[in-house]
Amino acid sequence: MNIFLIPYTWMRHFSQALICAAGALMAWWAALVWTTALSPGWAVYWDGAWYLTILIGSVTFTSLYAEGALRRWPIYQRVLRAGGAVLFAAGPTFVAYWGWNDYIGPAILGLLWEDAGRDLGEPTLVSLRYRVISFVASGMCCGVSCAVFRRLQNFFTHLGGGFAAGLASALVWYVLSDSTFEYGYNDVYVAGALGAVTFGGMFGLLAWPIPDELYAGWLRVMTDTRFGRRIPIDGLDGKQRERFVGHYPRGLDLFLPANDGVLELHVSIVVSTDGGDQSYRARGLTIAPTVVTRLLEKIDLRYDPRRPAPLATRLQSGDRIVMGDPGRPTVVEFLMLPREER
Amino acid sequence: MFPRLSPLVLVGALACSGGDLVAIPGSTTRVAPAEASQSATDMTLHIFGDADDCAGELGEKNLSLCLPYMDRASGQVRVAFRTQVDGTAWASALTAGDLMVSHKNQVLPENGGDVRYVVIPHDPEPTSQLYVLLLDVSGSMQNVDRNASRSRMEKVRAALLRDDVADAFFPGGDVQTAVVPLVFSSGEPRPLVPELLINSKKEFKEAIRTKLQVGGGYTHLFRAVKWSASDLMKLEPVQNAIKLRGMAPVIIALTDGFNNEDDLRRDAKDVCGDNAPRLEGLLKFLDELRRGTKITERPNVFTVGLGTKAWPKQSAPDPRAESAALLTVSTTRLCGRYVAERIDGGSLEKKGVDNVSMEWIAQAGGGRSYVRKDTAGLAQAFKDAASTRYKWFELRYQVDPHHLRRKFQTRIRLLSNQSIEASIAFHPSGWIDAPPGTLGKDGWAEPTPVSRTAVLTIPLLGALLALGYLPSARYNVMRALFNRVARPRK
Numbered sequence: 001m002n003i004f005l006i007p008y009t010w011m012r013h014f015s016q017a018l019i020c021a022a023g024a025l026m027a028w029w030a031a032l033v034w035t036t037a038l039s040p041g042w043a044v045y046w047d048g049a050w051y052l053t054i055l056i057g058s059v060t061f062t063s064l065y066a067e068g069a070l071r072r073w074p075i076y077q078r079v080l081r082a083g084g085a086v087l088f089a090a091g092p093t094f095v096a097y098w099g100w101n102d103y104i105g106p107a108i109l110g111l112l113w114e115d116a117g118r119d120l121g122e123p124t125l126v127s128l129r130y131r132v133i134s135f136v137a138s139g140m141c142c143g144v145s146c147a148v149f150r151r152l153q154n155f156f157t158h159l160g161g162g163f164a165a166g167l168a169s170a171l172v173w174y175v176l177s178d179s180t181f182e183y184g185y186n187d188v189y190v191a192g193a194l195g196a197v198t199f200g201g202m203f204g205l206l207a208w209p210i211p212d213e214l215y216a217g218w219l220r221v222m223t224d225t226r227f228g229r230r231i232p233i234d235g236l237d238g239k240q241r242e243r244f245v246g247h248y249p250r251g252l253d254l255f256l257p258a259n260d261g262v263l264e265l266h267v268s269i270v271v272s273t274d275g276g277d278q279s280y281r282a283r284g285l286t287i288a289p290t291v292v293t294r295l296l297e298k299i300d301l302r303y304d305p306r307r308p309a310p311l312a313t314r315l316q317s318g319d320r321i322v323m324g325d326p327g328r329p330t331v332v333e334f335l336m337l338p339r340e341e342r
Numbered sequence: 343m344f345p346r347l348s349p350l351v352l353v354g355a356l357a358c359s360g361g362d363l364v365a366i367p368g369s370t371t372r373v374a375p376a377e378a379s380q381s382a383t384d385m386t387l388h389i390f391g392d393a394d395d396c397a398g399e400l401g402e403k404n405l406s407l408c409l410p411y412m413d414r415a416s417g418q419v420r421v422a423f424r425t426q427v428d429g430t431a432w433a434s435a436l437t438a439g440d441l442m443v444s445h446k447n448q449v450l451p452e453n454g455g456d457v458r459y460v461v462i463p464h465d466p467e468p469t470s471q472l473y474v475l476l477l478d479v480s481g482s483m484q485n486v487d488r489n490a491s492r493s494r495m496e497k498v499r500a501a502l503l504r505d506d507v508a509d510a511f512f513p514g515g516d517v518q519t520a521v522v523p524l525v526f527s528s529g530e531p532r533p534l535v536p537e538l539l540i541n542s543k544k545e546f547k548e549a550i551r552t553k554l555q556v557g558g559g560y561t562h563l564f565r566a567v568k569w570s571a572s573d574l575m576k577l578e579p580v581q582n583a584i585k586l587r588g589m590a591p592v593i594i595a596l597t598d599g600f601n602n603e604d605d606l607r608r609d610a611k612d613v614c615g616d617n618a619p620r621l622e623g624l625l626k627f628l629d630e631l632r633r634g635t636k637i638t639e640r641p642n643v644f645t646v647g648l649g650t651k652a653w654p655k656q657s658a659p660d661p662r663a664e665s666a667a668l669l670t671v672s673t674t675r676l677c678g679r680y681v682a683e684r685i686d687g688g689s690l691e692k693k694g695v696d697n698v699s700m701e702w703i704a705q706a707g708g709g710r711s712y713v714r715k716d717t718a719g720l721a722q723a724f725k726d727a728a729s730t731r732y733k734w735f736e737l738r739y740q741v742d743p744h745h746l747r748r749k750f751q752t753r754i755r756l757l758s759n760q761s762i763e764a765s766i767a768f769h770p771s772g773w774i775d776a777p778p779g780t781l782g783k784d785g786w787a788e789p790t791p792v793s794r795t796a797v798l799t800i801p802l803l804g805a806l807l808a809l810g811y812l813p814s815a816r817y818n819v820m821r822a823l824f825n826r827v828a829r830p831r832k
Binding site for chain 1: 363365367368369370372413414743747748769770771772773774775776778792795798799802803806809810811812813817826829830831
């Protein structure tokens, strides 16, 4: 994964989902090839534990390694962290599988169904009723492990993501494998693959969205004079920053010529990190025309002398700030780009 | 409980304790070692359970057909097996009709709904056999049936004189075979030739052409079968053929009607119900004889009826469902509402061949029963009875795919001797599966190579990775479309 290939749009949230889904698919393939081409050396009872461990191990590794790639950690650090998380997840997955199938499951489900203990202990049974908890528990182990190796940041998001991933995966796995459903396949081949993809996709989507801190706001000139010139409005230290745009020749952050209708101090962009989230605002500093435009929306930021403070509006990536004479305006755009962009 | 609590067990399991199950290459299924019944007889069924077993006995070329296989998508199961005596292969001529197949202790009907099964023989092996042709020469054999141009006896003669039938009885090569032609009506059967055994095709055709004639009298079918299976086997030429030349005896009994022993009863004429105790006696005799005789010397009894079935809607008990009734003959089962109907002079002989009795005898005698009305049909029946034996067989069956969603046991049992059976337990993975089998033209699935998983995985993986580039591609396209990239004109 590369942050430069993930633009700051709503679609960025799917990047982690896609890469985790790919990791899960590879895990399913590896488990399948291991079982079919090489003889599985474990007892049938542990089929599920091994499969789930391979699956969540791969997703855990992919999630943490991908984060490391986005943050540009050294490769050894990525591998160590991701590998440690895999080991941390594997043990509890085995224990959860064993505990559920041998002790907790029979005790709880035994109250509901007479044969629950027998069927839970039957490892070859393809059943949502008896397998869904193993899926969910594995997903939660995956979530906890990732959260621990992310220093417990967003712990409950990870836990919920793992829970949802396990549940969705079990549903897809079962529904697609059962011919009683309209689109069932009768076999666990395609269902197994798509169940794994669902697990990775859901976990990647819900557990760790790409954080805003990896991006920073930029101003970029779009008119002919100084076309393409751009400046960052970063706040790497977490403190508030303000960048000024105008034609005042000394000390301004972005100089634009007066001939194009830009005043000395025309507009400023402020970044603040209230509550950990970055927010960018544009302030109109002059009575000359100053308009922020976006799809189906125009915001007039001209300074009103009757107000004690300049007008300001929140900026979104892609917004344009139009300054000066409407017949021949000067336009700069606000963009969110990877923080490493220079 | 406690052994599972032990951490040692957990560690042991993780450290690759596969148990006694054997993984089937190319599948996610494991099978338990096949089990065979230890019966009083000397023949057993052996199911091939793993690659070593298959390769050792059948060679690498047959490995894919020999290994147990199940396809969850189509609900099909396949096992390979052979009959063996004292641990070594014993070629036999089994068909689906000779077996009772159970899936998870449910007996599969031979032809029923979605369920079907077939037995495919492999590796034909010429075997030495002694064919006892037991031909009915009672008076009714000279009758000419409606729409027929020749008498019943002429049809039999024509069938036996066909080259393909003679070839079946005398295949040539290193295989030693002989035919004992016998004719029967009233009393004991009589040999067609004084020397009893015929050892060549030419002599066989000559004997049939010149000596097979209608003799008159009644039809002592049951007595003839019993005599052939017991007294005949004790005669010196037959003993020599069986013991010295290693020929396996096969009795082929042909008749055109009902067992009729009128001439032995002075008080009344035979009615259909009279045959019930006689048949029961014969069945018990055959059953006892087969149980007490070495398989190499045990006669298999085939029955061939000439004409049409007298009881088209009735049949002998199905061994799959009515194993307890196999040796018990009730008059209603045998005759329906014709229990008191006279056989000779009444309507029964006009109805056709007593197919129920013939099926019953063939079942007890370990053979098969045929009813044919023309020369070609008779010839085919003779050829089937003299069919080639095979070293091993495939059993393929299909059930509802839902029945393959947990472990199951496949059991094969010989109908002719229900104490001979073998079983194998399949343990499919409850989590993942290999690619579904590839259906052949015959509708049976063949294993799909594991490499075919790439057909699913590579495109899916490619799609996921390609979708990862979609946001940046879309972003750049949108910026180009909305003129955010190019320098504006002055």
